[in-house]
Amino acid sequence: MSAFGRRPGTAGRPAFGVAKPMQGGAVGGGQFPALDTAPIAEPLSSPLSPELEAMDRLNQRSSAEAMEPEKLQGFEASVHKIKEQVLPRLLERVDPEAAATLSKDELTEEFRPIILEVLAELRITLNRREQFALEKVLVDELLGFGPLEELLADPDISDIMVNGPYQTYVERKGQLVLAPIQFRDEQHLFQIAQRICNQVGRRVDQTTPLADARLKDGSRVNVIVPPLSLRGTAISIRKFSAKPITLDMLCQWGAMSQKMCTALKIAGASRFNIVISGGTGSGKTTMLNALSKMIDPGERVLTIEDAAELRLQQPHWLPLETRPANLEGNGAIHMGDLVKNALRMRPDRIIMGEVRGAECFDLLAAMNTGHDGSMCTLHSNSPRECLGRMENMVLMGDIKIPKEAISKQIADSVDLIIQIKRLRDGSRRVTNVTEVIGMEGDVIVTQELFKFEYLDEDKDGKIVGEYRSMGLRPYTLEKARQFGFDQPFLEACL
Numbered sequence: 108m109s110a111f112g113r114r115p116g117t118a119g120r121p122a123f124g125v126a127k128p129m130q131g132g133a134v135g136g137g138q139f140p141a142l143d144t145a146p147i148a149e150p151l152s153s154p155l156s157p158e159l160e161a162m163d164r165l166n167q168r169s170s171a172e173a174m175e176p177e178k179l180q181g182f183e184a185s186v187h188k189i190k191e192q193v194l195p196r197l198l199e200r201v202d203p204e205a206a207a208t209l210s211k212d213e214l215t216e217e218f219r220p221i222i223l224e225v226l227a228e229l230r231i232t233l234n235r236r237e238q239f240a241l242e243k244v245l246v247d248e249l250l251g252f253g254p255l256e257e258l259l260a261d262p263d264i265s266d267i268m269v270n271g272p273y274q275t276y277v278e279r280k281g282q283l284v285l286a287p288i289q290f291r292d293e294q295h296l297f298q299i300a301q302r303i304c305n306q307v308g309r310r311v312d313q314t315t316p317l318a319d320a321r322l323k324d325g326s327r328v329n330v331i332v333p334p335l336s337l338r339g340t341a342i343s344i345r346k347f348s349a350k351p352i353t354l355d356m357l358c359q360w361g362a363m364s365q366k367m368c369t370a371l372k373i374a375g376a377s378r379f380n381i382v383i384s385g386g387t388g389s390g391k392t393t394m395l396n397a398l399s400k401m402i403d404p405g406e407r408v409l410t411i412e413d414a415a416e417l418r419l420q421q422p423h424w425l426p427l428e429t430r431p432a433n434l435e436g437n438g439a440i441h442m443g444d445l446v447k448n449a450l451r452m453r454p455d456r457i458i459m460g461e462v463r464g465a466e467c468f469d470l471l472a473a474m475n476t477g478h479d480g481s482m483c484t485l486h487s488n489s490p491r492e493c494l495g496r497m498e499n500m501v502l503m504g505d506i507k508i509p510k511e512a513i514s515k516q517i518a519d520s521v522d523l524i525i526q527i528k529r530l531r532d533g534s535r536r537v538t539n540v541t542e543v544i545g546m547e548g549d550v551i552v553t554q555e556l557f558k559f560e561y562l563d564e565d566k567d568g569k570i571v572g573e574y575r576s577m578g579l580r581p582y583t584l585e586k587a588r589q590f591g592f593d594q595p596f597l598e599a600c601l
Contacts (some may be wrong), residue, residue, distance in 0.1 A: 189231060190244050191291070196225045197245060211250055215242050252299050254288040255344075259326070265346055266388065271339030272296045278388075281533015293339045300330045300340050314434070319414040324349070327416040347392075351420050354397045362390070363537040364574035367557050369599040370540065374523050375401030377590045378456075378480030379583060384493040385527035390535040391484040392416060394527060395458065398482065402456065406480070409452060411445045412460030419458070442466040443504075446473060459483040465504025467497055468513075474520035479586075490524040490541035494551050497521075511549045518543055518551045522583050532570045544582050554579055556600050576600060 200221050206214055222242060226233060233241065247256040258267050258277060266278035272290035276283050290296040304311045304320045311318040316335045320328040327345040354375075358368040374381060375398045383398075385391045399419040402408060408424045410417045415428045427449065432439035442459065446469035449457055457473045459466070462485045474481045485500075487493040494517060501513045526539035540557040555577050563571045578601055581587075587596040 189233070189237075189241060190248070192229055192231070193222065193225050193241065194245060194248065196228070197221060200225075201249075206249060211246050214250060215246050218242060218245060252303060253295065254290055255299065255342075258286060258288065259322070259324075259344070259346070262349070267342070267344040267346070269296065269340070269342040271336075271341065274338075278533075281529075281535075293333075296340045296342075297332065300332065300342055303328055303342070304330060309431070315431075321414050321416060325416055325418050327414055345388075345392075345416070347396075347416070347418065351400070351418070352393055352397050353400055357394070357397060357537075362535055364557070364576075366576050366599045367537060367540060367574060370556065370596060371398065371525070372401050373587055373590075373592045373596045373599070374583075375399070375480075376403070377583075377587045377592055377596075379522040379586060380474045380479060380520055381482045381523045381525060382493060382497070382521055383482065383484045383525045383527065384487045384490065385484075386486065386488065386529060389527045389529040391527060392460070393535075394525060394537075395460075395482060395484055396420070399458070402480065406455035407453060408456045408458060409449045409454040410458045410460065411442055411449060413442065413463075415460075417458065417460055425452070443469050446470060449473075450476075450478075454478060456480040456482070461485065462497075462500060464500055465506070467500035468504055468506055468516075471497075471501070471516050471520045475516065490526050490539050490553060490555075493524050493526070494521075494543070494553070514549060514551050515546055518546045522586065524553070530570050532564075532568055534570060536572075542582055554582070556581060 197218070201218075206217075209217065219242065222238070222245065247253055252259065254275075255267065255269075258264055258275075261277075263279050264277045267286070268276045268278075268283075269290075270276070272293050272295065275286040275288050277286045278284075290299070300311055303322070304318045306323070307320045309318045309320050311330050311332055313332070313334075316332045318330045320330065322328060322344070325347050327347075329343045330340065332340045354363075354368050354371055357363055358365060363371070381398065383391045383394050396418055399408070399417075399421060402419075402421055404422055406421070406423065408419060408421050410419065410424065410426045411429075412426070413429050415426050417426065427445050429442055429445060430438065430440040442462075442464075443466035446457065446459070446466055450473060455478070457470065457478050458481065459470055460483075462470060462483045467485075470481065470483055485493065485496060487496045494514075497517050498510065498513050501508070501516075502510070521543045524539070524541045524543065525537060526541065527535060528538045529535050536559050537557075538559040539555060541553050541555050544552045544554055546552065556579060558575050558577060559572055560575055561570060561572045565571055576599075581596065581600050584593050584597060587593045
């Protein structure tokens, strides 16, 4: 090929994009062979029935082969290969403590001449694009979280799941996909996990192989290391939107109907005691943050969590966080301890990030002693199951109370259960809004105000359904009347 991009010996050929006229009058012309006149098989007139289509999917899944993790290729691979050569020499010339005091932009400026010097020593020539990429990778390695940085910067990613150094998955728009990043080795990944935990005063090592932490932007992090994790260090990061999400936004995205949205707004403003129930990754925390927008700005709100991830949109908000035990096994502060202490801090509302155990009793006591409008989240698959789980959580403690008394306490304390589900197409929907009425014998009585009903699935695999108002008069209408919302609440529910 010459300097101008023309191959030698092609002078007689037509210019790119110019076709030669067809020769001859035969079928297909002289340039092309005649088409085979064999009859073409007609397409199937009737598509597969839904049952056959479902069975076909099953067969495909059962015969599918396991995929090996893809290796980095091309441009990314070359940059990372050069990084391995440059990084040790760069560290010899840089004071890590001084580097830690600089911002990323300042550090990049300081590094630029040093990187050029090291590249000259190694006799490596890079173009401008490669140089910028190398600078970014090196700064991320020294100040940030290495390969994770580009995933954390992507606004479309909601979850990051690192399964050892060579496999990382991300959730993008409800679907799990393999991420194009890899760590150097297990040691490299372990160092980044330690860096994340150290930022919030937590530690992770062989003696403490489990840790919950958070990033500066509020993202939740869970780390588990060998020997508990057999594939190497595993990191799970739940990212949250930089822009606060409101109930109206959830309604626009199809997570609930307009009537549901109005009813939940009134429930938040009228100080209903609300339990948000759902599975992992269903959007419980997002819903809790959105509901908090409806709290009166003049109210004092306390949040209690294991790893602080709630970001309330209130001026008078005090977040509290538990503390794990030290190496000697002492000094642990549990959620129950914080709830008891919070009652002495003159809160208007107490919000618990996630109820897992005996602290449920302390929360119910708070709801029942003048702290209306308290909220919490917990894991369960239905509103009925949610009530059963709350009973079991109270029984997990050392409190010697009959089960009937516990059920009575729950029925008196909780006003509303919001059930959220992550459907198989990746969408998150409010499937039930259920009201807790009271007791009938030893059974908690509930009534459903709203429900999401599954109808079908479209050709793109998206679930089609409708939100139904059950047309029942809510028992919590009196509570809404105290705030002047009784008529809008009734209209939304009917």
